[in-house]
Amino acid sequence: MGNVEEGRDPRVAMWAPVCQAVALLLGPYAEVVLHDPETDRVLEIWNPMTSRGPGDPSLLGELDELDPSARDVYGPYEKLLADGRRLTSVSAVLRDTRDRPSAVLCINLDRTPLEQAAAVLSAFGAPTVQRPEPLFEQDWSERIQHVIGTYVRETGRPVERMTRQDRLAVLGRLDEARVFAVRRAAPVVAGALRVSRSTVYGLLAELRAPSAKD
């Protein structure tokens, strides 16, 4: 099953439109590759992201590992290029009219630009060094520390030396952050604020009932 006239493989002729359409749709960020599972070589490639061309080895040694008994579509799974680009790939076994595998299609999408864009977006207007809370959720006491720490940094006033107003403000933030919905949080906050539990509840009551004050 070598090449027919002028190196144009009939399989390429058959699948080219699909491949080209996909390549056009996914713009410059996806390459579409048609492999020959017999010879393990590239039949044709659109939008190549590396320097591979028709006739080159597939670099996908796993082609012949495709389980004929399984589904014919694989992925999406992740690949890593030598230069660090992160790809999302899907592949599919293409069969001829006699239902015999004739080619393998791979679509490799470069997610790097998307991830960069995502990073730009989430960095926009971001306060400090993003993610003060990757730990967070699990460790709510971290969250308490973080809120208090932020306040101290903002005002330059350490926990000792805090005025009543400071404490009210901090407790307000903690309350907004729903810290007190967590069991056992109140005593921890009291400790962190160097204040008695009574005081915490007192200030909290004051914060939560502004109606009776005005």
Place this chain on the structure above:
Amino acid sequence: MGNVEEGRDPRVAMWAPVCQAVALLLGPYAEVVLHDPETDRVLEIWNPMTSRGPGDPSLLGELDELDPSARDVYGPYEKLLADGRRLTSVSAVLRDTRDRPSAVLCINLDRTPLEQAAAVLSAFGAPTVQRPEPLFEQDWSERIQHVIGTYVRETGRPVERMTRQDRLAVLGRLDEARVFAVRRAAPVVAGALRVSRSTVYGLLAELRAPSAKD
């Protein structure tokens, strides 16, 4: 320094153009607030994100604590609204011609839409089902629903019809997610699982002490 004609505070007249410009620029996702540091109340507000209006208390009890010897611009720092929106805020002390503080400007930017957009982008073409915990925010009852819902979808078994094993599995996940560190969570879980509180504690005890059984 009361109001001049028609309740229009001269400070508001003075700063309004800036505030309005910023509010327009940052579209619907930022609110601009002008505070009166004397009375600790809102002078004017553009694009309000909560129901505050002129005359309402500032909720920033720390306004008059702003250290005059320090810089006049604070932030950006992060705030959390009760409904879970994540804000980035900056504030600035505005001074009159005699260099006396006359108002405090706060700009609160709602980063939620940006973060959602970022999530969309980085999810595009992503290999696996990234994000085992999509919402994970304020509303822990949502989280409970989500964990249970996910399990039901995975197994195709609705909450009624669940076996003991299912319940154990679900409780295991909830426990891992630290749901029971939240006050009042246990009864809610019991309700969601259509099971009595006793049962929840029973299963939980079983989960947490496998050592004494094996």
Place this chain on the structure above:
DNA sequence: GCGGGTTCTGGACTTTTTGTCCAGTCTGGA
């Protein structure tokens, strides 16, 4: 339908946390 084992229930009860109160102490300023 009939045991018989397992699991769940409702409610009583204990323990732990939470929230409130108050008399006494501390502190900073007139």
Place this chain on the structure above:
DNA sequence: TCCAGACTGGACAAAAAGTCCAGAACCCGC
């Protein structure tokens, strides 16, 4: 020095969290 406001420690009441258990319900093989 005295006063007023703020904090403390501890007592106490109220509310959740956990435990326990007798009985109901359920499931399953017979």
